[in-house]
Amino acid sequence: MKQLILAIALVLITFADVVAQARYFTKTGHIWFFSDAPLEDIEAHNKKVVSVIDMSTGEMVFSVPMKEFQFRKSLMQTHFNENYVESDKYPKATFKGKITNMETVDISREAAYQVRVKGVLNIHGKDKAIDTVGTLEVKGGRLYGKSTFSVTPQEFDIVIPRLVRNNIARRIDITVDIVYAPLTGNSL
Numbered sequence: 001m002k003q004l005i006l007a008i009a010l011v012l013i014t015f016a017d018v019v020a021q022a023r024y025f026t027k028t029g030h031i032w033f034f035s036d037a038p039l040e041d042i043e044a045h046n047k048k049v050v051s052v053i054d055m056s057t058g059e060m061v062f063s064v065p066m067k068e069f070q071f072r073k074s075l076m077q078t079h080f081n082e083n084y085v086e087s088d089k090y091p092k093a094t095f096k097g098k099i100t101n102m103e104t105v106d107i108s109r110e111a112a113y114q115v116r117v118k119g120v121l122n123i124h125g126k127d128k129a130i131d132t133v134g135t136l137e138v139k140g141g142r143l144y145g146k147s148t149f150s151v152t153p154q155e156f157d158i159v160i161p162r163l164v165r166n167n168i169a170r171r172i173d174i175t176v177d178i179v180y181a182p183l184t185g186n187s188l
Contacts, residue, residue: 026049029049030046031045043071044080049063051063062093067081090124090125097118097119099117117130
């Protein structure tokens with residue numbers, strides 16, 4: 001009986017270890033946006049992005065604290081948080097999605113893979129379907145994810161005052177550059 005219990009315990013521990021290795025995590029992901037505007041380019045970086053990816057299913061989630069976007073000029077940052085994205089009312093942007101071609105990614109082999117990601121981006125309390133491509137590189141026990149896609153402020157009911165409307169590009173490029181490590185009990 002002791003041998004049976006020991007065997008079951010070993011199987012469960014091994015299974016839990018395999019499941020844990022399938023999930024990767026970061027608390028320091030990097031997302032930035034860029035707006036090529038006639039008077040002045042607008043760029044902001046956020047290096048406090050939290051994300052988890054489950055390599056067994058391809059499911060991924062992102063949480064982006066809006067007040068962590070850093071601008072070159074503090075006045076731009078103030079306007080961004082107070083007037084445009086209303087960070088006190090909508091403190092986070094989120095993305096919930098999935099890699100749709102997960103069968104092409106082999107996490108046991110170091111290589112870069114082109115992936116297609118579909119999901120829902122929520123900014124300013126509004127959802128938008130996203131369908132984009134990116135790369136996922138397996139290297140040194142980590143995953144490196146990169147992607148760029150475009151959105152418009154109007155898609156998220158972000159009102160740009162008429163006075164500055166021509167200073168902001170109609171489309172804003174968002175770049176995701178994430179380094180994931182295996183999720184362990186100590187990661188959280």
